[in-house]
Amino acid sequence: MSKILIIAEHDGSILNSSTAKTVACAATIEGAEIDIAVLASTAGPVAAQAAELESVTRVLILERPENEQAIAAILAPQIAALAGGYSHIFGPSTTFGKDLMPHVAALLSVNQVSDIMAVESSHTFKRPIYAGSAVATVEAPGDSVVVGTVRIASYGAANGGNSAAIESADVSADLPSHTRILEVQSGVSDRPDLQTAAKVVAGGRALGSEEGFDLIYRLADKLAAGVGASRAAVDAGYVPNEMQIGQTGKIIAPDLYIAIGISGAIQHITGIKDAGTIVAINKDEEAPIFEIADIGLVSDLFNTLPELIEAL
Amino acid sequence: MQKILVGLKRVVDYNVRVRVKSDGSGVETDGVKMSINPFDEIALEEALRIKESGQAAEVIVISVGTGDAQQQLRTGLAMGADRAILVESEGSVGSLGIARIFKSIIDRDSIDLVLLGKQAIDDDNSQTGQMLAAIWGRPQATFASQVEWNGDKAKVTREVDAGLEITEVDLPAVVTVDLRLNEPRYVKLPDIMKAKKKPLETIAMADLGVDPGPEIKELSFEPPAERERGVMVDDVAGLVAALKDKGLA
Numbered sequence A: 001m002s003k004i005l006i007i008a009e010h011d012g013s014i015l016n017s018s019t020a021k022t023v024a025c026a027a028t029i030e031g032a033e034i035d036i037a038v039l040a041s042t043a044g045p046v047a048a049q050a051a052e053l054e055s056v057t058r059v060l061i062l063e064r065p066e067n068e069q070a071i072a073a074i075l076a077p078q079i080a081a082l083a084g085g086y087s088h089i090f091g092p093s094t095t096f097g098k099d100l101m102p103h104v105a106a107l108l109s110v111n112q113v114s115d116i117m118a119v120e121s122s123h124t125f126k127r128p129i130y131a132g133s134a135v136a137t138v139e140a141p142g143d144s145v146v147v148g149t150v151r152i153a154s155y156g157a158a159n160g161g162n163s164a165a166i167e168s169a170d171v172s173a174d175l176p177s178h179t180r181i182l183e184v185q186s187g188v189s190d191r192p193d194l195q196t197a198a199k200v201v202a203g204g205r206a207l208g209s210e211e212g213f214d215l216i217y218r219l220a221d222k223l224a225a226g227v228g229a230s231r232a233a234v235d236a237g238y239v240p241n242e243m244q245i246g247q248t249g250k251i252i253a254p255d256l257y258i259a260i261g262i263s264g265a266i267q268h269i270t271g272i273k274d275a276g277t278i279v280a281i282n283k284d285e286e287a288p289i290f291e292i293a294d295i296g297l298v299s300d301l302f303n304t305l306p307e308l309i310e311a312l
Numbered sequence B: 001m002q003k004i005l006v007g008l009k010r011v012v013d014y015n016v017r018v019r020v021k022s023d024g025s026g027v028e029t030d031g032v033k034m035s036i037n038p039f040d041e042i043a044l045e046e047a048l049r050i051k052e053s054g055q056a057a058e059v060i061v062i063s064v065g066t067g068d069a070q071q072q073l074r075t076g077l078a079m080g081a082d083r084a085i086l087v088e089s090e091g092s093v094g095s096l097g098i099a100r101i102f103k104s105i106i107d108r109d110s111i112d113l114v115l116l117g118k119q120a121i122d123d124d125n126s127q128t129g130q131m132l133a134a135i136w137g138r139p140q141a142t143f144a145s146q147v148e149w150n151g152d153k154a155k156v157t158r159e160v161d162a163g164l165e166i167t168e169v170d171l172p173a174v175v176t177v178d179l180r181l182n183e184p185r186y187v188k189l190p191d192i193m194k195a196k197k198k199p200l201e202t203i204a205m206a207d208l209g210v211d212p213g214p215e216i217k218e219l220s221f222e223p224p225a226e227r228e229r230g231v232m233v234d235d236v237a238g239l240v241a242a243l244k245d246k247g248l249a
Ligand SMILES: Cc1cc2nc3c(=O)[nH]c(=O)nc-3n(C[C@H](O)[C@H](O)[C@H](O)COP(=O)(O)OP(=O)(O)OC[C@H]3O[C@@H](n4cnc5c(N)ncnc54)[C@H](O)[C@@H]3O)c2cc1C
Pocket: A203, A204, A205, A206, A229, A230, A231, A232, A233, A244, A245, A246, A247, A248, A249, A250, A260, A261, A262, A263, A264, A265, A266, A267, A268, A271, A281, A282, A283, A284, A287, A299, A300, A301, A302, B014, B038, B039, B121
């Protein structure tokens, strides 16, 4: 039987949807018994949300003031101390999980299985490599704990409706003071979140400026869509970094993805491959994005977008 | 700060369209262009800038791999690193093993700062730096897009899903870098000549006495699920109709 511990991602009050997707992945392991650990300064509200997730047996609370912010060097020793008795420890493959889970793995003297996209058996998984150009089937050793991150675009969120037991866990761990978070700058917007939005509109280098990107926002507003960008658009300063989609940005799986003035480099494509319908608007009919688009339109975006915004 | 260690991994160049071998035993690497992992080049550039600003004495590049990785180390020396270390391994070594190798060099050479890429673009693991920080018991600042060095501390701007996070770490520390940190310099011909005379030390992995830990086995490889090429529409009206047809507009 597999006993799985999942590390909750949250902002202190709201459980991130990445956790429900990580649970969905863990639940595909046969005979899985799933616990969720909530590390926080005040864990109550987040623990309550975690307890609602289907397939979860217990929610373990690790409350201490140092857990106010997610610092890997502070969270990891507590998770490692809690690890005894678990066959698997999973976190989401978001920047939170990517930062934290390898630290946990090293404390437990194992390698990490990164970006699990499918479970073949309790110790065998599929994961993308080379920016998604290949899928590897990998096997973690049977006699040590499996530490892994879950590629959240590969899973839907686990359902709610459960009421798992919530318990306090007591671990002793020496915590360092060598790392301090000074400031968090998040571009709070009232647009749908890029990673959970059903529709996403993204712009590339072709938008030409921050002002040019306004066309993308206007189209997104018409569709109630989230907004993303290629790396070239972020590098050029048209939009902030959290909007980047791709190998080194966010991996998304909306029902509808519209790429505008984006050429379709492999590093970008890997972030959108799981979208339901891909639409591409590009003035170059040879652009690689058309090779994977379900609906393509060869045209100049500056003519097309105002017309499209009008027509919708 | 005295010594900076930079990891340079030899990987398939990012411009190559990687293909899975027809028998599923791996990806095609024969005759394929190999380069320094792009993130590692940025890590090295950062190290060189720290040294040039008078805040470090020596920049050391390290690679774990086959003898071929000498090429990438020579490129690193041509960019401006002072010396190079090749840890020669037979098979591929997992991230835990790489982190343990780095730790043994840190102890041997009294390293003050380690700069790595945030991920290697072949395995896309994104774990070596975090593992090293854990083993070393020192701070980690991952996904750095801006770094300010202030004596015994560093202020690191990190690219996280929510936006930017500014973290302060005490040194020594491990920093893993993102693409926007800087733009690496080009190497000039005279530098390539000069680099030939710089020291490149080769160590057999076995001689380091490092236990790589339990490895994750790669059983097989397959191409990703293909997406079919869809339909082309002629104009906005056609696009709107196609979207309506799918219930998306
Ligand atoms: C290690 C590494 C990681 C990377 N990670 C990422 C990543 O995570 N995400 C990412 O996106 N990229 C990533 N990249 C960069 C990637 O390789 C491409 O450079 C980038 O995606 C290109 O962005 P773009 O399509 O906006 O720009 P371009 O490639 O310049 O394409 C612009 C497109 O706009 C079209 N166009 C121009 N004018 C118009 C117009 N008026 N109307 C309509 N179309 C027009 C052009 O025909 C062209 O196809 C990475 C690169 C490396 C090396």
